[in-house]
Amino acid sequence: MSTAIRAVGVRNGASHTEVDIDPAGRCTVIEIAARLGAGHIGTLLQHALGIDIFAALLDVALDRPAALTPTTREHATVRFITNPHTGRLTSLSRLPEQGPGVPFVPWRAAVGDLVHAATANTDRLGCFVVTGSDADEVEERADALARQIQIQIQVQVEPLPAAGGPGQVRPASTAAIAR
Secondary structure, three states, rough: HHHHHHOOOOOOOOOOOEEEEEEOOOOOEEEEOOOOOOOOHHHHHHHHHHHOHHHHHHHHOOOOOOOOOOOOOOEEEEEEEEEOEEEEEEEEEOOOOOOOEEOOOOOOOOOOOEEOOOHHHHOOOOEEHHHOOOHHHHHHHHHHHHHHHHEEEEEEOOOOOOOOOOOOOOOOHHHHHHO
């Protein structure tokens, strides 16, 4: 991968690479980008390994030594909360609470907002991160917490206003992602 990353000009900083490996074991590069991976990868690194990837990327950009040595050895997973229908969010309950083992619970939608069926990551209502010392236990706990969340949507049948209008969930900003 490092040869492919250098070939597109990435020298310092984050890179995101997606590959496909076929049944014969041949690797095909799908994407290379000079960016951190999406899906709260930076947040997962911070909570699983104690690495503040955002600070490290700033250090690299400023030609300073970056702190990339893990300070902890945990496991972390994220669950994204979506809905299958476009409509008004009428009720939301039983969200995980931020605290030990659940360090990150950003939410982008409020009751009364127009929300969209999930077709892109900007349609996510929110997410939560679960951490712990055992990978299987972290996954099981995250799945259990996700099953408890209750969301009610009043499905819209009339034409919808353009995305981003009043009372609608707006795409995540870089500041919201970096929290």
